[in-house]
Amino acid sequence: MQNERTVWLVAAAVIAAASLAALTFAQAPAGSAIQFPAGYRNWTHVKSMVIHDQSHPLFNAFGGIHHVYVNERGMQALNRENPRYPDGSIFVFDLLEARLEGGAYVEGNRKVLAVMVKDSRKYAATGGWGFEAFAGGDPTQRVVKDAATECFQCHDSQQASDYVFSKWRP
Ligand code: HEC
Incomplete structure (x- = not known):
């Protein structure tokens, strides 16, 4: 008994x-399922931009030098006219400090590594993209708590290019 x-x-x-x-x-949170994009430095470099002045609306969040990378799967769609990215596509937004040195902007420390991963079912609520960001590029320092309001709200304006801002230039 x-x-x-x-x-x-x-x-x-x-x-x-x-x-x-x-x-x-x-x-x-959906964002926490996103893996750190190991090896992204060997992917295709899409473009770069320097946001260096307070007068730019994104200065506070994205001030510095950033480089955008895409993996091989995403590259298949990027150079099409109306891109529709297949699941497994990944974009990386690599943001570094921009330091003015002797008339040149040079790269400083990494500020954040932002990532977008396409999985149309898992992330249906945010255009099929999962969003995450790693402070200082540290795989253990996840910063996104609510991808819908912190990231997608702005990327939503790019519906015509499947919520991706970056365009391919040859
Ligand atoms: C206020 C608007 C805004 C917000 C909020 C925003 N982004 Fe972006 N994002 C942009 C712009 C503009 C670009 C294009 C930059 C360029 O052309 O170099 C971009 C580019 C990207 C890219 C490269 C792919 C692409 O669309 O060009 C990734 C990855 C990315 N963002 C991730 C994120 C993540 C993760 C968040 C949330 C933490 C976020 N973004 C929040 C405006 C925003």
Whole structure:
């Protein structure tokens, strides 16, 4: 009798723990599932831009020198007229400090590494793209809490190019 009760108690505890784990997993923000884009420095460089002055509306968030990269899968769509990116496409926005030195802007420390990963089912609510950013380019320092308001709200304006701002120049 005593043993039977113990077995039931253990079973109940296991079920409770499993449900809790499932609940925690389901509630994890979508952004947290995005992997750090290891190896992106060997991908195709799309473009660069220097945002160097307060007068630019994006100065506070994106001031500095940034380079945009795309992986091979995304590259298949980037140079088309109305790009529709296949699942697995990845863009990286690599933002470094811009330091003025003797009349030249030179790269300083990395400020943030922003990433967009296409998975049309998983990220259906944000145009099929998952958004994440890693402070200082550190894979353990995730910064995006709500991709819809922090990232997609602005990328939403680029619907015609599948929510991607960058265009290909030969
Ligand atoms: C206020 C507008 C705005 C917000 C908010 C914004 N972005 Fe962007 N993003 C841009 C612009 C503009 C570009 C294009 C930069 C260029 O042309 O060099 C861009 C480019 C990118 C790119 C390269 C692909 C592309 O679309 O050109 C990635 C990756 C990216 N952003 C990720 C993010 C992430 C992650 C967030 C949220 C943390 C975010 N962005 C929030 C405006 C924004």
